[in-house]
Structure formats: structure tokens, C-alpha cells
Amino acid sequence: MTATADPRDAFDAAMLPGMRDRLAEIYRRYRAREEAVSQSLAPGGSSSAPDAYRTRDCPSCGYKSAALQPVLEARGLALLDCPECGLTYTRQVMVKAADSARYKESDLDAEGIRLRCSEPYVELESARARYYLRTLESARAVASPSLLEIGCGTGTLLLEGQLMGWHCVGLEPSIAAQVARSRGATGAIDGYFPNDLPAEPQRYDAIAMLDVLEHFAEPLDILGQIRPLLTPSTGRLFVQVPNWDNPLIRLDGAASPIVAPGHWSYFTPASLPMLLARAGFRAVHIETVVSERDRLGAYPLADIQRCIASLRPGVALPQDLPTAAWLYDRGLGYKLIGTFAPIEG
Numbered sequence: 497m498t499a500t501a502d503p504r505d506a507f508d509a510a511m512l513p514g515m516r517d518r519l520a521e522i523y524r525r526y527r528a529r530e531e532a533v534s535q536s537l538a539p540g541g542s543s544s545a546p547d548a549y550r551t552r553d554c555p556s557c558g559y560k561s562a563a564l565q566p567v568l569e570a571r572g573l574a575l576l577d578c579p580e581c582g583l584t585y586t587r588q589v590m591v592k593a594a595d596s597a598r599y600k601e602s603d604l605d606a607e608g609i610r611l612r613c614s615e616p617y618v619e620l621e622s623a624r625a626r627y628y629l630r631t632l633e634s635a636r637a638v639a640s641p642s643l644l645e646i647g648c649g650t651g652t653l654l655l656e657g658q659l660m661g662w663h664c665v666g667l668e669p670s671i672a673a674q675v676a677r678s679r680g681a682t683g684a685i686d687g688y689f690p691n692d693l694p695a696e697p698q699r700y701d702a703i704a705m706l707d708v709l710e711h712f713a714e715p716l717d718i719l720g721q722i723r724p725l726l727t728p729s730t731g732r733l734f735v736q737v738p739n740w741d742n743p744l745i746r747l748d749g750a751a752s753p754i755v756a757p758g759h760w761s762y763f764t765p766a767s768l769p770m771l772l773a774r775a776g777f778r779a780v781h782i783e784t785v786v787s788e789r790d791r792l793g794a795y796p797l798a799d800i801q802r803c804i805a806s807l808r809p810g811v812a813l814p815q816d817l818p819t820a821a822w823l824y825d826r827g828l829g830y831k832l833i834g835t836f837a838p839i840e841g
């Protein structure tokens with residue numbers, strides 16, 4: 497590593513020599529499982545009851561969805577672009593009971609945990625956690641800052657947070673909570689937000705949700721429950737979601753693993769802060785990370801250019817496969833991250 501190395505490269509499999517090969521077998525197994533689960537959960541799928549789904553209007557601004565034409569149809573879901581606020585969302589969502597049951601007995605758990613505990617994956621996730629925690633420095637004004645992670649999975653962010661001096665609490669509904677504790681993330685609790693939160697602390701200096709917000713059918717509800725739990729003014733909410741403005745996801749379209757039951761909202765660098773503003777948060781920092789540049793490079797350059805032109809009209813198009821930094825600078829990375837502060841009053 498040189499002194500000028502981009503710290504984001506440390507958690508971008510496309511930028512680490514040999515990483516794809518190390519991940520290949522475990523990812524192949526995980527993706528196969530994920531695809532089977534997606535198909536069975538989809539509206540009309542084998543494990544989806546006839547009354548498991550309902551239709552809805554825009555979850556951000558309430559704009560009526562009935563007359564909207566889908567921009568993409570995949571796995572029984574119709575994705576709509578809200579003409580009012582710009583959010584992309586599914587017309588269909590699972591009703592609450594069906595959605596919670598899904599997390600409790602997810603078929604993905606065993607394969608998901610195998611992936612998340614594999615050596616190369618932990619390497620990537622740990623580097624990513626350190627980068628994310630550094631963006632939360634401003635929330636660390638107090639001597640012993642507290643961090644809550646909603647959906648802490650196997651606990652990597654909690655573990656890295658502990659090493660950096662955070663008091664960490666995590667909530668996780670799946671069996672991953674147990675794995676997190678066995679890895680040393682002692683603050684990992686089995687349960688759901690907000691019902692299973694411990695009595696103390698009553699406020700957190702930072703609350704993180706990594707790949708969680710897109711799973712809530714009513715994201716404004718969850719954000720409304722988070723806001724009073726943050727330390728006033730200095731508290732920070734950290735969000736990671738898949739970036740709907742990513743060219744690979746858009747070129748993959750209906751074949752993308754991102755477009756699946758359980759992902760009810762598809763956020764962009766523009767629509768995420770818009771939703772958060774409605775819930776009383778202002779954006780402190782918005783960034784996209786993870787280039788997936790090698791997978792993008794499997795598409796012909798002309799397709800990549802056309803896709804980028806539609807996502808960023810007027811941008812000077814790359815004449816070769818864009819670099820990771822080029823994608824990040826234009827908000828086109830695979831993952832979208834945001835740090836948000838509660839607006840007073």
C-alpha cells in the first residue's frame with residue numbers, strides 16, 4: 497500500500513488482487529440460495545401465501561401509485577418511479593406478519609452466516625466498518641460514545657467499534673446475533689427494533705443501519721422511532737443501502753440480486769436525503785462506495801456509456817471502463833452511504 501492508496505479500495509473486491517477468486521465458491525453457494533429464496537417469497541411464489549402482499553402508494557411522499565407504469569418488473573414485483581419525490585419503490589410489499597416471519601426462519605441464514613464468517617468476507621467487512629466508523633468521528637465528542645446498530649448481523653461493525661472505543665449495542669432478529677456474540681461483540685442482542693432495545697442507554701451518539709432501511713415497507717415509521725434515540729444535535733444516523741444509481745445494478749436489471757422481495761425501496765444519492773428530510777434529518781455526508789468495476793466491465797463499453805448517460809444526463813462519458821474513483825465522484829458506486837443529523841425542534 498502506498499501513502500496515497502484510496503482507503504475505499506480495502507473493501508472493494510474489484511480492487512483487491514485475488515479477492516474475487518477467494519470469494520467465488522462461497523458466493524456461488526450464497527447466490528444460489530438467495531435466488532431460490534427470492535423466487536419462493538415473490539408474489540405467487542411457492543412459500544408466499546395469497547394474502548402475504550398488499551399494494552401501496554409512495555412510502556416517502558404518499559403520491560398515488562395506481563396509475564404509474566412500472567419502470568422494471570422482476571420476481572413478481574413492479575418497481576415504480578415516484579413522479580413527485582423521485583423515490584423508486586415496489587408497488588407490492590409484504591404485509592407485516594409475513595415479513596417478520598420471513599426474518600425469523602430465513603433459509604438464507606445458514607448460507608449467509610457461512611459467507612459472512614468466511615475469511616475474505618470478514619477482511620472486506622472489517623475494512624469497510626473502519627472506514628464507516630471514521631465518518632462518525634463528529635459524533636464522538638463525548639468521552640464514551642455509544643453506538644447502536646439495527647440489524648447487526650454477525651457483528652463486524654460492533655467489533656470494530658469496540659476497538660475504536662465505542663460502547664456498542666446491536667439488535668439482530670436472526671441467529672446471526674449468537675454468532676456476533678461468539679465473535680466477541682458482547683452487545684449483540686437477539687431481537688427487533690425498537691421492542692427489544694435495552695433500557696440503557698436511553699440515547700445513542702450514533703445509530704447505524706447497514707442494508708436495513710430498504711427492507712422496511714414504511715421507512716418513515718422506523719426513522720421516526722430512531723430520531724428520539726439520538727443525542728440531540730451531535731447524534732448521527734449512518735445509513736448504507738444499495739445504490740439504485742449504480743450502472744451494474746441497472747444493466748443487470750431484473751437479473752440483479754438487488755431487485756428482490758424484501759427490498760421495498762431503491763434509493764439514490766438524491767432520493768435518500770429527501771426521505772430522511774421528511775423524517776426530520778439533514779444530510780451531513782453522502783457518498784457512494786464499492787465499485788464492482790470488474791463485474792461492470794463484463795458489459796460492452798457502449799452499454800455502460802448509455803447507462804451512465806441515462807443516470808447522469810450531460811456528464812462527459814468515460815471512453816474506457818470507468819475507474820472506481822470516477823464512479824464514486826458521480827454518485828455511481830454500488831453502495832450508497834449517508835450520515836444524517838437530527839434537525840432540532
Ligand SMILES: [Zn+2]
Pocket residue numbers: 554555556557558559578579580581582583
Ligand atoms: Zn414520492
